[in-house]
Amino acid sequence: MLLTLKRxxxxxxxxxxxxxxxFTFVLVGLGQVFFPYQANGSVVTVQGRPIAARHVGQYFGNxxxxxxxxxxxxxxxxxxxxxxxxxxxxxxxNEGPTNAVLLHDIQRRIARYLHTTPGLTVGQIPVSLVESSxxxxxxxxTVQSALIQVPRVAKYTxxxxxxxxxxxxxxxxxxxxxxxGPSRIxxxxxxxxxxxxxxxxxxxx
Amino acid sequence: xxxxxxxxxxxxIGGLLLLxxxxxxxxxxxxxFQPTLLDRPMKPLENGIFRVLHVTRDSNMSAVxxxxxxxxxxxxxxxxxxxxxxxxGILPFNPEHFGNLNAGLSFxxxxxxxxxxxxxxxxxxxTMSYFSQFAVLQFLQFVTPASGAAAGLAFxxxxxxxxxxxxxxxxxxxxxxxxxxxxxxxxxxxxxxxVPDTLAPYLHVHTLAGQSQVIPRGPIAGWEAIxxxxxxxxxxxxxxxxxxxxxxxxxxxxxxxxxMGLVPVAFFYMFGLFTGKKRLAWTLIxxxxxxxxxxxxxxxxxxxxxxxxxxxxxxSGHANMVGKELRFGMGGTSIFETSTMAFTTGSVxxxxxxxxxxxxxxxxxxxxxNMVFGGKGVGLLNMLMFVILTIFLMGLMxxxxxxxxxxxxxxxxxxxxxxxxxxxxxxxxxxxxxAVATPAGLAGVFNPGPHGLSEILYGFTSGAxxxxxxxxxxxxxxxxxxxxIGIVMIIGRYASVVAMLLVGESLLHKKxxxxxxxxxxxxxxxxxxxxxxxxxxxxxxxxxxVMALGPLAEHYLLVAHHVFG
Numbered sequence: 001m002l003l004t005l006k007r008x009x010x011x012x013x014x015x016x017x018x019x020x021x022x023f024t025f026v027l028v029g030l031g032q033v034f035f036p037y038q039a040n041g042s043v044v045t046v047q048g049r050p051i052a053a054r055h056v057g058q059y060f061g062n063x064x065x066x067x068x069x070x071x072x073x074x075x076x077x078x079x080x081x082x083x084x085x086x087x088x089x090x091x092x093x094n095e096g097p098t099n100a101v102l103l104h105d106i107q108r109r110i111a112r113y114l115h116t117t118p119g120l121t122v123g124q125i126p127v128s129l130v131e132s133s134x135x136x137x138x139x140x141x142t143v144q145s146a147l148i149q150v151p152r153v154a155k156y157t158x159x160x161x162x163x164x165x166x167x168x169x170x171x172x173x174x175x176x177x178x179x180x181g182p183s184r185i186x187x188x189x190x191x192x193x194x195x196x197x198x199x200x201x202x203x204x205x
Numbered sequence: 206x207x208x209x210x211x212x213x214x215x216x217x218i219g220g221l222l223l224l225x226x227x228x229x230x231x232x233x234x235x236x237x238f239q240p241t242l243l244d245r246p247m248k249p250l251e252n253g254i255f256r257v258l259h260v261t262r263d264s265n266m267s268a269v270x271x272x273x274x275x276x277x278x279x280x281x282x283x284x285x286x287x288x289x290x291x292x293x294g295i296l297p298f299n300p301e302h303f304g305n306l307n308a309g310l311s312f313x314x315x316x317x318x319x320x321x322x323x324x325x326x327x328x329x330x331x332t333m334s335y336f337s338q339f340a341v342l343q344f345l346q347f348v349t350p351a352s353g354a355a356a357g358l359a360f361x362x363x364x365x366x367x368x369x370x371x372x373x374x375x376x377x378x379x380x381x382x383x384x385x386x387x388x389x390x391x392x393x394x395x396x397x398x399x400v401p402d403t404l405a406p407y408l409h410v411h412t413l414a415g416q417s418q419v420i421p422r423g424p425i426a427g428w429e430a431i432x433x434x435x436x437x438x439x440x441x442x443x444x445x446x447x448x449x450x451x452x453x454x455x456x457x458x459x460x461x462x463x464x465m466g467l468v469p470v471a472f473f474y475m476f477g478l479f480t481g482k483k484r485l486a487w488t489l490i491x492x493x494x495x496x497x498x499x500x501x502x503x504x505x506x507x508x509x510x511x512x513x514x515x516x517x518x519x520x521s522g523h524a525n526m527v528g529k530e531l532r533f534g535m536g537g538t539s540i541f542e543t544s545t546m547a548f549t550t551g552s553v554x555x556x557x558x559x560x561x562x563x564x565x566x567x568x569x570x571x572x573x574x575n576m577v578f579g580g581k582g583v584g585l586l587n588m589l590m591f592v593i594l595t596i597f598l599m600g601l602m603x604x605x606x607x608x609x610x611x612x613x614x615x616x617x618x619x620x621x622x623x624x625x626x627x628x629x630x631x632x633x634x635x636x637x638x639x640a641v642a643t644p645a646g647l648a649g650v651f652n653p654g655p656h657g658l659s660e661i662l663y664g665f666t667s668g669a670x671x672x673x674x675x676x677x678x679x680x681x682x683x684x685x686x687x688x689x690i691g692i693v694m695i696i697g698r699y700a701s702v703v704a705m706l707l708v709g710e711s712l713l714h715k716k717x718x719x720x721x722x723x724x725x726x727x728x729x730x731x732x733x734x735x736x737x738x739x740x741x742x743x744x745x746x747x748x749x750x751v752m753a754l755g756p757l758a759e760h761y762l763l764v765a766h767h768v769f770g
Contacts, residue, residue: 001273007258008278011373012285012348014254015380019347020340023385027392027427031402034393041401041408041422041450050410053420055399055449063414070531077331087420088331088407090444092528092556094678096652097512098763100770102527102559106515122519127511128526134447134555140531144521179212181455181534195413 044192047202052188057139059085060191064116065156067141067149067194069187070128071109074136090135106130117152124148140184143172157198167193209455210505210536216459217540221466225490228467229474235382236358236375236475238262247381254377265368268710271359272703274372275352279319279699282345286315289341299334300406306332313687318345318439320698321353321580323432323551323673324690326681328443330421335404339424342439343431347388350435350581351379356702357472357582360589363709364610365479366717383468384434391430391464398460399453402426425450429457433464436580438551438673446541446554447530458533458554462541465548469578472585480610484728489588492736496570496577497547503567504560505539512561514766528556546571549580551673558652558660558676562760565659565676569752572670573744575629580671586705592727593622593708595739599725608724611717618708625704629669630747632693636665637751645685651678654769655762659755664690669697 031039042054052058060066061084072084073093083089095102109130114120129145146168154161171190175181196202234241255261266274289296290311294304306314310326317324323346329338355375362369396402401422408420421442428441429451438445446452446461470490477486511523529538533554541554546568557568571577576587593609597619600607607614640646640661649664650657660676667674668690675681681690726732 001277004270004274005277005281007260007373008274008281010258011254011278011376012281014257015348015377016340016344018250019380019385020344023347023388024339024343024424024427027389027396028402028404028424030393031396031426035396038399039396039402039426040405041403041420042399043408043410046413050408051413052410052418053408053450055453056418056420057449058412058414058418059416060414062416066414085418087418087450089328090330090442090448090450091328092444092447092559092677094556094558094651094676095527096558096654096656096678096759097514097525097527097561098654098656098759098767098769099652100768103514103768106518110518110520123521125520127515127520127522127524128529128531130520131515131526132528133526134528134530134553135442135444135449137444137449138530138532139449142531175209175534176455179209180216180459181209181213181532181537184531191413 044188046192046195051192054186054188055139056087057085057137058188060187065153066191067146067153067187069141070138071105071130071132072136072138073132085137087137090137092134092136093132105132117149118155119151120148139186139188140173141187143168143183143185146185146190153194157194159197167197207534207536209534213455213459213534213536214501214540217462217466217544220463221470224467225470225474228471229478232383232471232475233478235378241382243382243386251377251381255374258373260371260373262374264371264374266371268359268363268369268706271356271369271372272706275356275702276699278372278376279349279352282348283315283319286318286341286345287311290314290337293334293337296334296336298336298340298404301334303332303334309684309687310682313691316691316694317673318342319349320671320694321349321435321437322668322671322694322698323437323439324668324675324681324694325439325673326687329440330442335423338428338441343428346428346431346435346437346439347380347384348376350437351376351384353580353702354379354468354472354582356706357585360586360705360709361476361479363713364589365481366713367479369710369713384431387434387464387467388427388430391434391460392427394460395426395429395457398457400426400429400457401450421450429461430464432552433461433550434468436465436469436548436550438545440552446552447556449530452554455533455537458537458541461552462544465544465550466578468581469548469584472581473578473588476585482610482728488728488733488736489592491733492740493576493578493588495737496574497543500547500567500571500577501539501543503570504542504564505535507561507563508539509535513764514768517766525559525561528559530555543567543571545674546672547577547579549575549584549670549672551667553674556677557663557674558678562756562763565663565756566752568663569666569748569756572666572672573629573748574740575670583671583702586702590622590625590705591740591743592736593618594626594743595736596725596727598739599735605723608718609727610712611720612712612715613718617711621704621708621711625701626743628700629697632669632697633662633665634751636668636689636693637662639689640665640685643685645683649680649683649686651680655755655758656769659759662751662755665693668693671698
């Protein structure tokens with residue numbers, strides 16, 4: 001028993017050196033050498049300033065001139081109050097299918113889209129645009145979700161709807177390797193493209 | 206069904222089927238000490254470890270010695286994890302300056318990761334330092350599945366008439382020959398596909414919408430690799446593989462699903478090689494495979510059809526996207542969820558709490574059975590437990606002494622197997638009853654109606670099955686659940702493994718009886734049907750009443766558009 005305990009301790013120390021230290025540092029090293037962009041979080045910069053991580057969604061719902069992403073249920077770490085797209089506290093809403101709050105939240109989001117978007121009807125709104133994501137950080141929306149927002153974005157940016165639809169189409173991400181997953185729009189990248197359209201000097205750099 | 210769904214399923218399921226034979230052969234060669242490809246780089250390392258430990262490759266232990274070594278080593282890991290989490294604040298690699306964890310959370314987390322459950326009552330990105338992530342929790346995600354696999358190996362050796370082997374040798378070899386090389390490969394693939402892997406601090410950005418956002422980073426890619434290869438399931442962040450930092454694309458989602466199943470399925474084939482009964486191995490793979498496909502259908506079709514109450518609003522499209530990420534597609538989400546419940550990983554790519562009731566039923570099915578391939582080693586143990594019970598029941602029906610692999614199954618084996626079988630419902634039902642009967646337990650419920658009962662049941666089932674996923678609404682960080690589920694995880698892990706080890710040894714010491722025309726064949730389609738039937742009936746008898754009160758009640762209320770306020 002004592003001998004077994006001694007062996008248990010020794011094997012733990014040896015394996016710890018191999019797996020906790022060796023594996024971690026070797027992989028971090030390989031990642032930094034071969035894939036430095038991805039390994040450091042796929043940072044998106046505008047005019048040399050980091051403004052986002054490519055894969056992590058951001059909140060645009062406070063600005064009418066930007067395209068909005070999916071609803072996010074993340075909350076503030078300090079106050080517990082809603083703080084959409086808080087990457088420090090990734091979480092879903094956890095609302096169950098028969099929970100009245102779920103239905104209420106969806107109806108509230110539909111109302112906001114109808115209220116802010118000229119000419120929009122309920123039947124045009126994709127269900128994923130008014131249901132919150134699993135992480136609260138989903139960067140993507142469907143192509144239709146972006147297109148139905150064009151009238152609003154046009155109204156608040158002054159850009160022509162046709163130009164905006166063209167912009168949306170240029171930002172469509174195809175399925176991985178052509179088949180896996182849906183075609184989609186990364187809202188962060190779409191809004192960066194929109195920003196550069198509005199501020200041509202930022203795109204030049 | 207979309208092209209994306211079909212392609213995703215073909216790659217994952219086809220990949221597992223194609224790989225199970227070569228990987229199974231490789232495992233068999235490694236654990237019978239035959240030459241393999243990795244001898245040259247790994248042997249010197251292993252020899253060094255064995256020399257320091259004073260063990261040799263061909264040494265053997267009795268079942269009791271093996272069990273003691275298994276439990277003691279796990280105990281050492283538990284104490285180490287608890288201590289390091291308690292003093293996290295003074296340890297290095299803590300760029301975000303996170304403080305020490307309190308006693309309750311440290312106990313729950315240590316118990317959870319040591320038992321390979323990886324239930325998390327915290328969110329990693331705002332609680333754990335990089336050191337705690339990679340040097341404590343990721344370390345445990347390597348060694349605890351390896352120790353489970355070692356126990357499974359000992360049992361298989363016993364069944365095949367061999368000595369049980371040495372725990373420390375098996376533990377080391379599972380790591381150096383299987384998990385470590387695979388983790389490097391998968392880890393590199395994850396970095397290439399966009400998972401961060403760095404020791405740099407969190408990224409602070411100022412967004413175009415005029416807000417600030419702090420984006421966690423860390424050595425995430427390596428974590429993802431071993432999290433899934435070891436059927437661990439502990440997330441680097443709170444949202445686990447739903448978080449784009451951990452699972453950024455449909456491709457990483459496919460790779461994570463594959464990583465979960467790679468070794469457990471091959472373990473079944475390896476069992477066939479050890480016992481010389483490859484047809485039996487394929488029969489068992491067919492039984493688990495049937496259940497796997499059933500779960501996949503139970504998740505994909507209801508979720509694609511959507512929530513009838515939401516559909517009545519008249520939106521465009523009707524899939525249930527609550528708690529799901531867009532980039533995986535419904536096919537990707539459902540294969541990931543099926544894998545995580547079948548292989549008892551417990552990592553999630555979406556919010557379990559927001560799935561429809563029939564999908565929840567599939568989640569429960571995976572955890573109740575705990576042998577739809579299951580975790581490597583342990584899943585096979587549970588499958589063989591059902592095989593022994595089934596053979597015993599069939600023996601009773603025809604009035605013969607039941608035999609398995611040429612050994613008589615008698616009172617001792619059946620008693621031990623029954624203990625292992627009954628322990629699971631005991632932990633789940635008693636734990637849940639306690640929670641429902643006490644204010645402390647009820648305080649943790651998040652969703653109203655029958656869904657609330659499902660949340661409690663899910664918590665205890667996940668703990669007992671060492672799965673680790675949660676219906677996230679449950680107040681897992683309440684002291685009641687930290688303690689109760691912590692205890693359930695520990696008993697669920699060790700008691701059943703030790704009971705099955707004793708069964709293995711008992712069979713080893715029996716004289717072999719020759720196969721006659723009266724021997725029940727275990728490698729036929731008939732046995733596939735009988736085994737599947739007994740598994741379903743035994744579990745339905747145990748769990749149907751409580752399922753009727755939870756997911757089934759919710760399903761019928763949902764169809765009637767009943768909402769709980």
